[in-house]
Structures are given as structure tokens and as C-alpha cells.
Amino acid sequence: MSYLKLEKVSKEYKTAAGSFKALTDVSFELENGEFVVILGPSGAGKTTLLNLLGGMDDATEGKIVLDGKEVSNLNKKQLTQYRRNDIGFVFQFYNLMPNLTALENVELATEICKDALSPAKTLTNVGLESRLKNFPSQLSGGEQQRVSIARAIAKNPKLLLCDEPTGALDYITGKNILQLLHNISKQNNKLVIVVTHNQALKEMADKVIYIKNGQIEKIDVNENPKSIMEIEW
Amino acid sequence: MVMKTYLKSLFRMFPRHLARFFTLVAIIIVSVGFMSGLGEVKGKINYALNNYYIEQNVSDFIIKSESLFGFSSQQINILTEKFGKENIMKGFSYDVELEGDTVRVQNFDLNNMKINKLELLAGRLPQESNEVVVERQTTDIKGYSLGDKITFNGKEYNVTGIVRNPMIIHQIKEPSFLEGKHLDNVIYLNNVAFLPVNDIYITLNDRGLFDCFSKEYKQVIDQLKSELELDNARVLTLYENYGIFSLNSYANKVGSIASIFVVFFLLVTALVVFSTMTRLLDEERGQMACLKTLGYGNFTIISKYLFFITIATLVGGLIAWGVGIGLTDILYIAFGIQYAMPSLPTSMPYLFYLFTFVIILLSSLLVTLLVGFKITRSKPATLLTPKAPPAGKRVLMEKMPFVWNKLSFKYKSSFRNVFLFKSRFLMTVISIIGSTVLVLAGLGLLDNTLKLDMGSSLVLLSTALIVFAGLLCALVIYNIANINISERNREVATLMVLGYHNKEVTGYIFREIYIMSAIGAIIGLPIGYGFIEFIFNFIEFGSSANVNWWTWILAPCITIFFTFISTMLLYRKVTKTDMNGSLKTVE
Numbered sequence: 042m043s044y045l046k047l048e049k050v051s052k053e054y055k056t057a058a059g060s061f062k063a064l065t066d067v068s069f070e071l072e073n074g075e076f077v078v079i080l081g082p083s084g085a086g087k088t089t090l091l092n093l094l095g096g097m098d099d100a101t102e103g104k105i106v107l108d109g110k111e112v113s114n115l116n117k118k119q120l121t122q123y124r125r126n127d128i129g130f131v132f133q134f135y136n137l138m139p140n141l142t143a144l145e146n147v148e149l150a151t152e153i154c155k156d157a158l159s160p161a162k163t164l165t166n167v168g169l170e171s172r173l174k175n176f177p178s179q180l181s182g183g184e185q186q187r188v189s190i191a192r193a194i195a196k197n198p199k200l201l202l203c204d205e206p207t208g209a210l211d212y213i214t215g216k217n218i219l220q221l222l223h224n225i226s227k228q229n230n231k232l233v234i235v236v237t238h239n240q241a242l243k244e245m246a247d248k249v250i251y252i253k254n255g256q257i258e259k260i261d262v263n264e265n266p267k268s269i270m271e272i273e274w
Numbered sequence: 275m276v277m278k279t280y281l282k283s284l285f286r287m288f289p290r291h292l293a294r295f296f297t298l299v300a301i302i303i304v305s306v307g308f309m310s311g312l313g314e315v316k317g318k319i320n321y322a323l324n325n326y327y328i329e330q331n332v333s334d335f336i337i338k339s340e341s342l343f344g345f346s347s348q349q350i351n352i353l354t355e356k357f358g359k360e361n362i363m364k365g366f367s368y369d370v371e372l373e374g375d376t377v378r379v380q381n382f383d384l385n386n387m388k389i390n391k392l393e394l395l396a397g398r399l400p401q402e403s404n405e406v407v408v409e410r411q412t413t414d415i416k417g418y419s420l421g422d423k424i425t426f427n428g429k430e431y432n433v434t435g436i437v438r439n440p441m442i443i444h445q446i447k448e449p450s451f452l453e454g455k456h457l458d459n460v461i462y463l464n465n466v467a468f469l470p471v472n473d474i475y476i477t478l479n480d481r482g483l484f485d486c487f488s489k490e491y492k493q494v495i496d497q498l499k500s501e502l503e504l505d506n507a508r509v510l511t512l513y514e515n516y517g518i519f520s521l522n523s524y525a526n527k528v529g530s531i532a533s534i535f536v537v538f539f540l541l542v543t544a545l546v547v548f549s550t551m552t553r554l555l556d557e558e559r560g561q562m563a564c565l566k567t568l569g570y571g572n573f574t575i576i577s578k579y580l581f582f583i584t585i586a587t588l589v590g591g592l593i594a595w596g597v598g599i600g601l602t603d604i605l606y607i608a609f610g611i612q613y614a615m616p617s618l619p620t621s622m623p624y625l626f627y628l629f630t631f632v633i634i635l636l637s638s639l640l641v642t643l644l645v646g647f648k649i650t651r652s653k654p655a656t657l658l659t660p661k662a663p664p665a666g667k668r669v670l671m672e673k674m675p676f677v678w679n680k681l682s683f684k685y686k687s688s689f690r691n692v693f694l695f696k697s698r699f700l701m702t703v704i705s706i707i708g709s710t711v712l713v714l715a716g717l718g719l720l721d722n723t724l725k726l727d728m729g730s731s732l733v734l735l736s737t738a739l740i741v742f743a744g745l746l747c748a749l750v751i752y753n754i755a756n757i758n759i760s761e762r763n764r765e766v767a768t769l770m771v772l773g774y775h776n777k778e779v780t781g782y783i784f785r786e787i788y789i790m791s792a793i794g795a796i797i798g799l800p801i802g803y804g805f806i807e808f809i810f811n812f813i814e815f816g817s818s819a820n821v822n823w824w825t826w827i828l829a830p831c832i833t834i835f836f837t838f839i840s841t842m843l844l845y846r847k848v849t850k851t852d853m854n855g856s857l858k859t860v861e
Contacts (some may be wrong), residue, residue: 088854097771097853118775125773132857136768140666140690145683150772152683176666192772 042109043070044232045094045200050103050113052089063089064255067103071234071248076226076266078243079236081252087236088204090252094234095128095202096120108199126154129193129201131222133208135185137177143188144173150192163195164188167221183214187221194225201225201233208237219245219269241274280570283561284578288585294554295586297753301546302590302638303597304749305539306630308742309532310594311601312735313626316529318606320486322616323522327484329616330391330440332518333363333475334484334495336510337502344470349504357476363389365473366466369451372426375416375458376450379426380473384464389475390440392462396420397435400464407435409460412445412614416458424461437462443614444517487512487522521613527813528605528735532626534809538708540633542746545701546753547583547638551645553757555579556661562650563657576646583642584635591631598627601738608734669693688785692793698754699790705750706794706833707801712743714802714829715809721825722816732815744836752840755787759848766848767856776849783848784841791837795830802829 052064064086071077081087092098093105096112099120105112107127115123124130137146144160151157164173167187177185186206193201203222207215219235223245226233235242243249244267251258288295326332337353339345344366354362366381384392384399384407395410397420406424411417418424422433439460442448447456463469478498483491495511502509512518555562565575609615649657669690672678681689692699716739723732759766762783769779803818810816 092854095771121770121773121775123773124771128773130771134857136764136771136857138666138687138765138768139664140694141687142666145687148683149687149769153773153778178662178665196772 042106044073044108045071046104046106048104048106050090050093050100050105052086052093052098053101062255064093064100067252067255067257069250069257069260071232073108073232074226074230075232075247076223076245077232077234077248077250078246079234079250079252080238080240080243081258082238085252086255087238087252089255091202091204091234091236094200095130096123126156126196127199129196129198131186131190131193131201131203131206133205135177135182135189135209137185137188137192139177142174142176143169143180143184143191146177146188147192147195151195154196156197158195158197160191160195163191167191181214182210183218186210186214186218190218190221190225194229194231199232201231203233203235205237206235207239216269223269239274241272244272245269277574280574280578284581287578287582291554291582293756294550295582297749297756298547298550298583298586299590299593301543301746301749301753302587302634303594304742304745305543306591306594306627306634307597307601308738308746309536309539309630310598310624310627312528312535312605312738313532313630314598314602314624315605316525316532317626318602318619319521319525319528319609319615322606322619323486323518323525324484325619326440326443326616328481330393331389331477331481332440332512333389334478334512335474335476335498335502336441337474337476337504338367338508338510339470339472339474339506340508341472341506342470344472345474345507349507350471350474353474353476358479360388361477361479363387363475364471365475366463366469366471367451367473369455369457371452372459376452376455378450378457378460379463380460381463381466381469384462389477392437392439395436395438397433400434402432403464403466404429404431405434405464406431407437407462407464408433409442409457409462410436410438412442412448414445414447414456414458415442415460418459426461431461431463438614441515442517443521445612445614449516484512486525487519517613521609524609527815530812531735531809534812535712536630536633538712539746540637542705542708542750543634544637544641545704546750548641548645549698549701549757550753551579551583551642553761554582555645555649557760559649559657559661563654566650566654566657572647572650575650576643579642579646580639583638587631587635587638591635594631595624595627598624605734605738664694666690667694684782684785687782688789692786692789698757702750702754702787702790703794703797705747706791706837707798709743709747709750709833709836710795710798710830711802711805712746713740713832714798714825715806716740716743717825717829718806718818718821719809719816721822722810722820725820726816740832744832747833748836748840751787751791751837752843755784755841755844756847758783758787759844759851763851763856766851767853770851770853771857776845779851780841780845780848787837787841788834791834795833798830798833799826 047068050064050067051062054061054063067090079087079090093100096115100113103113112123138149141149143164147160147164151160161173164170167190169184169187169191172180172184177188180188206222207218210218219242222233222235225231243261244263247263247266249261249263350364367378369376369378392407397407400406408418409415417436418433420433420436424431424433442460450457478494483494485491499509499511562575603618606615606618667690671689678686716736719732719736719739723736766779766783769782774782806818806821810818
């Protein structure tokens with residue numbers, strides 16, 4: 042059985058204006074240690090998919106199973122527990138706590154989960170050994186994103202979800218961040234899913250999932266992914 | 275210039291900022307309602323007292339002869355000449371012990387009284403020589419029933435009526451002329467010819483002079499009193515009338531307390547308006563920038579918010595009018611427990627209300643103007659970017675490792691926030707200090723009132739103090755917590771994504787409010803002690819020694835309780851935070 046499995050997952054939002062299907066019958070399987078890119082235009086349902094994977098929302102229909110655990114039937118409290126122990130999130134806007142230092146921002150995540158890694162070590166691993174005691178406002182965008190990545194991986198999650206992680210960064214910094222995420226996937230054997238609208242990133246992924254109008258358009262498997270440093274856009 | 279669309283955006287502000295609008299309305303109701311309600315009491319009582327003085331034609335002087343035979347006709351003639359026939363009334367009074375009771379016997383021409391007119395409460399005035407009327411029952415005057423027979427000086431009298439003497443408006447312990455006694459009953463005989471005249475009641479021609487013991491009145495009275503040097507006689511003025519004078523001085527005390535609280539309520543209201551409008555304008559930065567780029571002037575942009583706060587103040591003020599009248603009437607009626615209060619005056623100018631309302635309106639407008647100009651003075655480009663959260667900083671406490679290192683992680687973060695948001699910290703702490711002080715004052719007054727067995731009006735006053743202080747505290751905290759939540763929406767969402775449970779997330783937001791609340795309550799205690807001493811001194815009643823020890827514990831607990839209640843009301847707002855919306859947008 043595969044590490045992450047989605048079976049005919051659908052999500053319907055009910056609004057005053059009527060119901061709206063954000064995802065329809067999405068199915069795919071991913072393995073641990075893979076670096077996966079989800080591509081699609083805005084409004085295609087990428088974020089909805091990420092929310093379902095990350096336990097921030099629940100599916101209307103279908104089944105999501107991560108490492109043998111069915112996520113799609115968890116209640117609210119269990120979903121919180123799932124986010125706490127199994128999921129690492131990285132966002133476009135780093136969402137660090139402004140009144141906590143880099144180290145404390147990581148501790149914020151680790152102090153509540155079971156098999157956390159050492160916050161200081163994790164920050165050192167992302168290249169921030171000299172920035173532990175700095176507040177977010179004293180860090181550059183790239184450094185802030187590194188803290189946010191450190192916060193996500195220090196939890197030692199089963200799945201690392203990244204939503205447009207380079208969206209707010211300049212070209213070079215963005216590349217470095219993607220390199221870091223790729224390294225994490227390969228060196229730590231983690232399933233990393235990156236959601237983006239940047240077509241160029243498909244070349245570095247093990248798998249590329251194309252989404253359009255709430256449905257899977259196709260899934261490409263890259264036998265020989267390129268290194269991010271070889272890709273230009 | 276017609277600005278139809280601009281006006282449209284103005285009116286659409288109200289539904290969008292409904293919660294904020296109601297917060298402003300509520301704080302204005304509480305502060306204007308309390309200030310005017312308390313402040314108007316003095317005016318209302320004095321108004322009633324003046325009316326009473328004029329209606330009942332209350333005497334300004336009583337001259338009591340100490341001679342057994344009373345005044346000589348020569349003495350009476352001199353006084354009649356001096357004050358005029360219309361302004362003089364003859365009477366007789368004598369306090370006797372009757373079957374163990376202290377009874378005052380008075381003699382008047384009951385059917386032709388023009389001064390200190392007795393109010394007939396029941397029955398009828400005497401017609402036969404064996405008929406009398408008696409004083410009504412009060413807390414200490416026992417009273418008789420209609421038809422009772424009283425034997426006195428070997429003669430039997432029938433009680434035909436019950437009256438109220440305007441000189442006895444106090445309901446408790448009306449002093450007797452007999453040393454150390456108070457009156458148990460008063461009997462009014464009708465025109466008994468053989469009794470001497472030992473009381474002469476004198477009124478001044480100018481009834482307007484009284485004006486609740488005005489300065490001019492005191493001067494005239496002092497002057498006339500010194501001229502009234504009569505042999506074997508004592509001159510009593512209204513200053514010596516226990517009931518009338520103490521009612522007036524109580525009314526003045528309530529007035530003094532009110533004027534002290536005006537300052538505090540004004541300060542807190544201005545702080546609440548300031549923080550609410552700051553947040554509102556911060557939220558509308560983008561809109562303001564847009565208007566600026568379209569070429570709207572700064573004042574035009576701000577006028578929208580001035581209009582918003584004006585409407586909130588008007589709505590709040592209108593409701594506060596009702597709340598204020600209600601509070602005044604309740605306190606006025608409470609005075610009736612201790613005094614024979616004239617029925618509630620219905621029409622009178624509400625000066626104090628207008629005064630507080632105008633002050634609150636002006637200060638709110640001023641605060642909004644200040645906040646508005648501060649924001650509109652920035653360049654549109656700056657306004658189009660979101661307001662940066664204040665940078666994280668280490669606080670002074672971190673330099674004390676023996677304290678800081680012992681704190682758990684959650685508290686470190688809360689303490690940093692507490693000291694990082696300085697204006698919010700000040701506002702919360704000042705409000706909590708104020709509430710604690712008010713609650714302390716209320717409880718302290720209550721302790722004293724109960725111990726000294728004093729006026730029930732003060733019991734009600736202290737209850738009103740506690741209730742309004744609590745309301746104010748709850749409102750301020752609710753407002754701050756609300757602003758906190760909307761400002762730190764992103765942090766809340768981050769915690770939720772990291773897998774923090776509801777209680778941990780709300781704890782993260784509310785912990786700092788509890789810390790500020792505790793700081794305020796603790797600082798409030800010594801300030802409250804000083805304030806209580808000051809108040810007791812000021813109103814010349816009570817002492818801090820009479821305050822129960824547990825009051826000092828109860829008062830901060832009450833404010834912390836109100837803090838807790840208001841945060842609980844916001845619990846759902848925190849847990850309902852939309853993780854996606856907050857994390858994926860710039861602001």
C-alpha cells in the first residue's frame with residue numbers, strides 16, 4: 042500500500058449563492074521520500090487539495106489515507122491532533138509569530154508534538170545557526186522562510202506541505218529555498234508536496250500533478266528530475 | 275459638490291463595522307448614563323428641596339423662648355414689625371415624657387397655617403377642642419391611628435388626622451429638646467388659647483434667596499440672626515434642621531462623588547474610542563489610500579469616520595439619557611427611605627447630562643480626528659501596504675534571568691506582547707485600575723454604610739458604583755480582546771495550523787489580557803486605598819478602618835471576574851478563525 046493515497050476525493054462548498062464543487066473525484070498515490078509538485082492555474086483547486094491533505098478542512102466525499110491512517114474520517118479534535126503530529130506546513134507568507142525569536146518560533150511547534158527534532162539543530166540545518174535569537178523583523182524574507190521551514194520539519198512530520206513557498210521571494214532566494222525543500226525530501230526521506238503555479242518547477246519533481254477545474258488533468262512521473270540549479274525561469 | 279458614491283460608502287460602513295459600532299454605543303451608554311445619572315441626583319434633590327421650601331413655605335428662623343411664659347406681647351410686636359405680619363407664625367412646643375415615650379406637643383392655629391404648612395396625609399383637621407392631629411409614622415416616630423385616644427394633662431383627645439410636618443423630613447431619629455432623646459411621637463393641638471407662645475416661625479420675603487443653602491442665603495441668615503438678640507430666646511435656622519440640612523448635604527456629597535468620577539469615565543471612554551477608531555482606520559487603510567489616490571482631501575476622508583463616531587455617540591447618548599434618568603430616579607427614590615422626599619419632579623433641566631454628553635462627543639471627535647490625520651498624512655503608497663506588526667523585542671523582564679528562565683514558553687510570549695503594545699497596555703491597565711478602584715469605593719462605602727447604619731441611599735449608590743464599574747471593565751476588556759483577536763488573526767491561524775487545540779489558542783490570546791488585568795487589579799489596590807481615604811474625607815463620611823478585610827480581596831476578584839466573562843464571550847470568535855483566509859492573504 043502506498044504512503045499517501047487519495048480515493049475519489051471531492052469537496053463541495055455551500056454558500057448563500059449555492060453550492061460550489063472545488064474538487065471532483067481526485068485520486069492519486071504518492072510514496073514517502075518523493076518530491077511532488079502540484080501545478081495549476083489559480084482557482085483550480087490546489088489550495089483546497091492542500092487543505093484536505095493538511096487537515097485544515099474535511100472532504101465531502103472520498104478517502105484520504107496517510108501512512109495507513111485514514112484522515113478523511115477524523116473529527117475536528119482529531120484533525121487538530123493530526124496537524125500537530127503528522128503535518129508540516131510552509132506558506133507563501135511565512136506566518137511567523139512576530140514576538141518570538143527564530144528559535145522560539147520553532148519551539149512553538151516542537152513543544153506540542155511527540156517526536157520533535159531539536160529546534161536549534163534544525164535551524165542550524167537550514168543555515169540559520171547565527172540567527173537563533175533574532176526576531177522575524179530582523180530577518181530577511183529568505184531567512185524567515187527558512188525559519189518557517191525549520192518550524193515545519195522540526196515537528197518531524199509525515200508529510201510536508203508547501204503552498205507557493207517562493208511566492209514572496211526573489212529568484213535566487215527562491216531557488217535556494219526549493220533546494221532546501223528538495224534536500225529535506227531526499228536526505229530525510231520525507232514526502233514533500235509543493236503547490237505552485239510556476240511551470241518551471243515541474244522539471245525538478247519526481248511527480249507532477251496537474252489540476253484544472255477541480256479535477257486531476259494528468260500526473261507526470263519524472264524519471265530523471267533536474268536539479269533546481271539547472272532550471273531557469 | 276455632490277458625492278453620492280462617497281455617501282454610499284459612508285452608509286455601508288455601518289453594517290460592516292456593526293460590532294465596533296455597538297461597542298462604541300455601549301461604552302457611551304455606560305459612561306454618559308452613569309455620569310449623568312449620578313451627576314443629576316444633586317440637581318434633582320435640590321430642585322425638589324427648593325420647591326418644597328416654597329410650597330410648604332418653610333420657615334427660615336424658629337425663635338424659641340426659654341421663658342416658662344413664652345414671648346411677651348411686646349416681643350411679638352417687635353418681630354411682627356420687623357418681618358411683617360404675613361411672615362410670622364406663633365406656636366407652642368414642648369417635649370414631654372408620656373408613658374415612657376418622648377412626645378412633642380405643639381399648638382398651632384391648624385386651620386389657618388401659612389408657614390410650615392402641615393400636609394394632611396389622612397383624616398381631617400381638628401374642629402372640636404378635644405381633637406388633635408398627629409405626626410405620621412416614620413422609622414422612629416411610632417405614630418397613632420385615626421380614632422386613637424390620647425390622654426394628656428388629664429384630658430382625653432381624639433386623633434382625627436395624620437399630618438407631615440415640613441420641619442420633620444428625616445425618617446429616623448428626629449432629635450428632641452430633651453437631652454439625648456429622640457421623638458417617639460408628635461401631637462398637634464388646635465389653637466388652645468391658654469397655652470403660651472414659645473415658638474415664633476419667621477419666613478423671609480424673598481423665597482428665591484434660599485436656593486438650597488446658597489451663599490447669599492447664608493449671609494442673609496447670619497446677618498439677621500445676629501440682629502435677633504432677644505432675651506431668653508434661641509434662634510434656630512434651617513442649618514440646624516437636621517432633616518433639611520442633612521438632605522442637602524447628602525445631595526452635595528453625591529454631586530461631589532459624581533464630579534470625581536466624570537474625570538475617570540471620560541478618560542476610559544476616550545481610550546476606548548481611541549483604540550476602537552485606530553483599529554477601524556487601520557482596517558480601512560487600503561480604502562483610504564484609494565480615496566487619496568483619487569484625489570479626495572484628508573478631511574473628506576476622515577469626515578466619514580467623524581460621522582461614524584458622531585452617530586455612535588448620538589445613539590449611545592440618547593439611550594444614556596434614559597439610563598441616566600432611570601439611575602437618577604432610583605437614587606432619588608432611595609433617598610425617600612431616609613427622607614420624606616417630595617414626589618419625583620418630572621420637569622427640570624438636565625444640565626449635567628448635556629454637560630457630560632457634549633464632553634464625550636467632543637473628546638470622541640477629537641480622538642478620531644487625531645487618529646485620522648495621523649493615518650491620512652502618510653503617503654498613499656505607504657497606506658496601500660499593510661501595517662507592519664510591531665517588531666518583536668526583548669522586554670526588560672528578560673534581563674532578569676532568575677524570573678524569565680522560570681517562565682514557561684507561553685508566558686514568555688505573552689509578557690512580550692503585554693509590554694510590546696504599549697498604548698493597549700496602558701489603556702487596559704488604566705481601565706482595570708479604575709474599575710478596581712470604583713468597585714473598592716463602592717464596597718468600602720457599602721461596608722461603612724452598613725456598619726454605621728447610615729442611609730440606604732448610600733447603599734444604592736455603592737451598588738450602582740459596583741455595577742457600572744464592572745460594566746465598564748467588561749466593556750473595555752471585551753473591546754481590547756476583540757481588537758487583539760482581529761489584529762492577531764494570523765497568529766491565531768498559525769497556532770491552529772500547528773495543531774494547537776482551541777483552549778491553547780484562546781489561552782495564547784487571552785493570557786496577556788489576564789496578565790494586564792491582574793497587573794491593573796494589583797496596582798488598583800493601593801490607589802483604591804488612597805481614593806477611598808480621599809472620598810471619605812471629601813464626603814465627610816466613613817473611614818477606611820470600617821472597610822472589611824475581605825473587601826480588599828473581593829474587589830480585584832470582581833474585576834478579574836468581569837475580565838473573564840468578557841473573554842469568554844469572545845471564545846468562539848477565536849476558535850472560528852478561518853485558517854486559510856488568514857494565512858494566505860497578505861493582510
